[in-house]
Amino acid sequence: MKRIFLIISIIFISKTIFCLSAQDIVKYVDANLTFVEGEMSATIIDFKNNKENKRMSVDIKFKRGRGTLMEFTSPAREKNKKILMINDNMWMFVPGISRPIRMSAKDSFMGTSFSNRDLMDFDIHNDYSAIILEQQENEYKLELISSNKNVTYPKIIMWVDKKSLLPKKQELYTISDNLIKTIDFSETKYFNGKLRPSVMVIKDILTQGNMTKVLINTMTEKQIKEELFSPQNIER
Amino acid sequence: MNFKTIFILALKNLKRHYRRTIINILSIGISVGIMFFFIGYYRGTYIIMMRESFIKYQSGHIQINTKKFDDKKIQHYITKDTIMTNYKIFTKEILQIPNVIVVSDRLINYGFLSNGKEKMVVQIIGVDPENEKEISIIPGSIKKGNYLDEQDGIVIGKKVQELFNLNIGDICYIQSQTINNTPNILLLPLVGVYETGFYDLDKNVVFTNLKNANILFYTDNVVNKKIIYLNDIKNTNKVYSQLKNKYYDDKYEINTWEYYGQALLENEKSDGIFYTIFMLILIFISISTIMSTMYMSVFERVREIGTLRSIGWKKNEIFKLFILEALCIGLFGSFLGIIIGGIPTLYLQYVGIEYSKMSEVISIPIFKIISRSELIDIFISFFVGMISTYLGALFPATKASKMLVVEALRTN
Numbered sequence: 001m002k003r004i005f006l007i008i009s010i011i012f013i014s015k016t017i018f019c020l021s022a023q024d025i026v027k028y029v030d031a032n033l034t035f036v037e038g039e040m041s042a043t044i045i046d047f048k049n050n051k052e053n054k055r056m057s058v059d060i061k062f063k064r065g066r067g068t069l070m071e072f073t074s075p076a077r078e079k080n081k082k083i084l085m086i087n088d089n090m091w092m093f094v095p096g097i098s099r100p101i102r103m104s105a106k107d108s109f110m111g112t113s114f115s116n117r118d119l120m121d122f123d124i125h126n127d128y129s130a131i132i133l134e135q136q137e138n139e140y141k142l143e144l145i146s147s148n149k150n151v152t153y154p155k156i157i158m159w160v161d162k163k164s165l166l167p168k169k170q171e172l173y174t175i176s177d178n179l180i181k182t183i184d185f186s187e188t189k190y191f192n193g194k195l196r197p198s199v200m201v202i203k204d205i206l207t208q209g210n211m212t213k214v215l216i217n218t219m220t221e222k223q224i225k226e227e228l229f230s231p232q233n234i235e236r
Numbered sequence: 237m238n239f240k241t242i243f244i245l246a247l248k249n250l251k252r253h254y255r256r257t258i259i260n261i262l263s264i265g266i267s268v269g270i271m272f273f274f275i276g277y278y279r280g281t282y283i284i285m286m287r288e289s290f291i292k293y294q295s296g297h298i299q300i301n302t303k304k305f306d307d308k309k310i311q312h313y314i315t316k317d318t319i320m321t322n323y324k325i326f327t328k329e330i331l332q333i334p335n336v337i338v339v340s341d342r343l344i345n346y347g348f349l350s351n352g353k354e355k356m357v358v359q360i361i362g363v364d365p366e367n368e369k370e371i372s373i374i375p376g377s378i379k380k381g382n383y384l385d386e387q388d389g390i391v392i393g394k395k396v397q398e399l400f401n402l403n404i405g406d407i408c409y410i411q412s413q414t415i416n417n418t419p420n421i422l423l424l425p426l427v428g429v430y431e432t433g434f435y436d437l438d439k440n441v442v443f444t445n446l447k448n449a450n451i452l453f454y455t456d457n458v459v460n461k462k463i464i465y466l467n468d469i470k471n472t473n474k475v476y477s478q479l480k481n482k483y484y485d486d487k488y489e490i491n492t493w494e495y496y497g498q499a500l501l502e503n504e505k506s507d508g509i510f511y512t513i514f515m516l517i518l519i520f521i522s523i524s525t526i527m528s529t530m531y532m533s534v535f536e537r538v539r540e541i542g543t544l545r546s547i548g549w550k551k552n553e554i555f556k557l558f559i560l561e562a563l564c565i566g567l568f569g570s571f572l573g574i575i576i577g578g579i580p581t582l583y584l585q586y587v588g589i590e591y592s593k594m595s596e597v598i599s600i601p602i603f604k605i606i607s608r609s610e611l612i613d614i615f616i617s618f619f620v621g622m623i624s625t626y627l628g629a630l631f632p633a634t635k636a637s638k639m640l641v642v643e644a645l646r647t648n
Contacts, residue, residue, distance in 0.1 A: 104417055115419075152418050175414055175454050178421040206350035206409050206421070 022130035022142050028165040029158070030123050033196050035221040037063040041073075043215045044110075050209040056110065064123065067229035083116065084234050088150045090116055093234040100231045105152070114202055114212050115152045118183075127151045130158075138162050153180070164188065166197060179205050191219035237553045246560035256529050260565040261572060264621050267522040268573025271515050272617040276581045276609035278511055282504050285606050287469065287497070293373050293437060295496040296340065296463030297472045298479060300330075303489050305460055307496075313345045314415050319458040330464060333478055335471040338371045340364065341459040343449040347412025349392065349442055351400040358396070359441045360412055362449020362459075371465045374430050374443060380404055381428035384445050389427030393438030397429045404429070410442065414454035422452045469493075519624050526628025530562060534636045541636050542644025555637035562629030563622060570621030574614055581607045 020028070034040070039061050046054040057074040067086040072078040082093040083103070091100035105117040128144035128151070135141070144156040155173035160166065170183040181204055185197035200214040227233055250257045291297055304317035312318065320326065327339045343362035348355040365384040369375045374391065375383040381404040384391055390408050402408065404426055411421045424444060432438055450457055466475055476492050483490065494501060534541070541554055549557075584607035591605050 149416055154418065174420040175416075175418060176420050176422055176451060178423060180411070180419055180421050204355075206348060206352065206355040206411055208353045 022132045022140075023125065025132075025140055025142060025160055025165060026125040026128065026130045026144065026158075029160055029167050030125050032164070032166050032194070034062060034064070034219070035192070035194065037066075037224045038192075038219060038221040039224070040219040041217045043217060044114075045213045045215070046110075047209065047211050047213070054110070061224050061228060063224045063226065063229065066224075066226055069228055069234070078110070082234050084229065084231060085116070086229055086231075088148075091231045091234060100234050105150070109212075114214075117152050118202065124156070128156065133157070139168060164195060166195070181205060189216075191216065192221055194219070194221075237549060239556070242553060242556050243560055246557055246564060249557070249561055250564055253533065256533065257565060260526055260529050260625075261569045263522050263525040264566055264569025264625060265572030265576055267518045267624065268570045268617045268621040269576030269578075270518055270573075271620060272574055272577030272609075272613055273581050273607070274511055274515065275613045275616065276577075276607035277584065277605070278508065279610070280584060280606040280608035281604075282507060284608050285604060286500060286504070287493075289373075290497050290500050291465075291469065291493050292371070293432065293434065295493040296371075297466040297469065298464040298476055298490060298492050299496065300462040300464070300479070300483070300488055300490050301460060302487055305489070310346045311413075313460060314343075314413070314453045314455065316415065318460050319343075319415070319455055320460065320462070321456075321458050323459045323462065327462065329482075330462070330479070333475060335466050335468065335475050336464055337467050338367055338465040340367050340371060340463040340465065341446065342461040342463060343446055343453065343455070343459045344461055345412050345449075345453055347410055347452070349396060349400070350409040350411065351402055351406070352409060354400065355409070355411070356396070356399070357440075358410075360410060360449065360452065361441060361443050362446045362452075363443055365445055368443075373432055377430040377432045378428045379431045381426070383428055384443060386445060386447070387427075388424055388448060389444065390424040390448075391428040391430060391443040392426060393441060394429055394431040395435065395439035396442070397426075399439075402426050402429075408442075410444070410452060412452050414452075416454060418454075420452055420454060422448060424448060519620060522624045523628040526562060526565065526625050527631065530558065530629045530632035531635070533561075534558070534632045537636075538639065538644050538647045541639050542641050542647070545639070545641040546645060551637040554639075555633045558633035558636050559626065559629055562625040562633070566622040566625030569625065570618045573617060573621060577617070581609050583607075585609060 039059065041057070041059050044054075044056045044058065045052055046056075055075070056072060056078055059071045059073055060068060061071075062068045067084060069085075070083045072081045080095045084091045084093070084100070085105065088105060090103040090105045092103050093100045103116060105115065107116055108114070109116045109118065124144065127146055127148040129147050130142045130144045133141045133143050139162055140160045142158045142160060144158060146154045153172040154175045155177065157171040157173070159168040159170075161168055166188060167183075167185045169185065171179055172181040172183070174180050181202055184201045184203075185199070186201070187197060187199045188195055189198040191198075196216070196219070198216045200216075201211055202214075203211045302318050302320060304312075304315065306312065323341050327341060330336055330339050341364055345360050346357060347360050349358045349360075350356075363372070363384070365375075365386070369383065378391070379394060380397075381391075390410065392402070392408070396402075400408075406426050407423050408426050409421055409423055411419060414420045422444075430438070444452075446457075446459065464475070464479075466472060472492050472494075476490065479490050544554060544557075545551075584605060588604040588606040
């Protein structure tokens, strides 16, 4: 009886996975990359001409549907700077400046190859409609076309691991359909029970040897206070 | 004593003391020559060449953009409030205004140029190639390949081409922000390389046609600058007033080249002050030379002055004699000065000195050092030469005329 149940379960789960729509896959990818709410600490290393140019450490608090708050912990001159993103709006708080500075989500993140949105927005399924371009034994190749004109990249090609439903690679395209950046995801690790890539490398197509690496150090599921996601409270 | 006799005697005195006369004539001649040369050089190189170069390579005579367009805010060059739609109708209207020869519609923004290995910040200018051929210095400065046409392509400066080691036909990546503030990249073949000699231009500005610029900035057949060229710089204010009466409202801003060329005008002004001080020093040296030699002449000729006074010459006749001697020196010196200054002036007027390479060092748009001399310059130079000698001779002549006859005769 147990065996029959197991076989039926396996068939059911396999069928569910194999029948996933492209949009579902993107949703799974989003869900697999972060918790609904929680904290994350990361190290961002910027390389120019294959040499380390800048290294920053950040703590990120996020609550899906509410916002993302990033706080710099190092280097010393960036320490205590905070960036808040709520939907498409973004503010930066710099210690010593009384009012938060409004930023564009599409601007470069602290001079790196990432745009602010690349690092702050963990949900791409809301902004893109996806189709499956190719299906191979181990991976899906998806094409994501933006449904929100505020996104930085109108088109993304994403390779997703079939088994884990985690992204392997992304190609980011401009409005003229030219490749502008690539993101490679690697070194999957468990973070608080969630398996996800711990290293993201973004490369600018216009320059050789320039790239930005994001190393996820920790990620925990945790209740985050809603009040944190307010420009008025950002300096507290 | 009649004037003619005094004048003949003055000439004979000059001949008698020919060494002193030659020194005085040379002193005046050099000062007048330098002055004559500098007036023509200043007018030619500063007022005409630098202004014309600036207008041709940068500002045009008049520019029109929307009120929200701010030349200093480069990150906001392409926004919904800075672009001009239906610009062709507007251009046609402007072309009806007398003295307007070309209206260059441009779509300007900043971005990156890359060869796929490195990238650098550049100003990207979308132009109408046919229009630009009439007024821009770029089509005439193409060193490799061709200027733009309606086909896809990009024209870059020689400095960038050397930096990125690009050849004609190579694909260049240009990246910029679209009107929606998203990054966009276009891959365009390199069709031409220009060299103007202006470092800023050759290194920092790339040109493509308006079609490509609109694709890059994700705009639909728009421009953000209208650059108006006139048949003569002198008509700028007249056309500006006409444009202002016709189009000035809450939407458009109209400025003449003087608005953009404030640094150039300041430079002109400060150099003008420098040249004036330089000329004043030269004139002062001439006056003091004349004065010292004339004093010498008075002291050497004390007995002669006493004799002249004793045979009936009046004080004012002695004064006239010395002043006439000085004015003759002034006349010959000024004449010599016009010849001394005239030779380099004529060379610069008709040949000029190629100077565009120097703009790398001085950051001033000069193509050539030229001179534009006018007839009035000769009169001014003559006048200054004569006045200098008159002033130089005034005190010695007064001293000579006031000498006591007896004491003058007694002097050894």
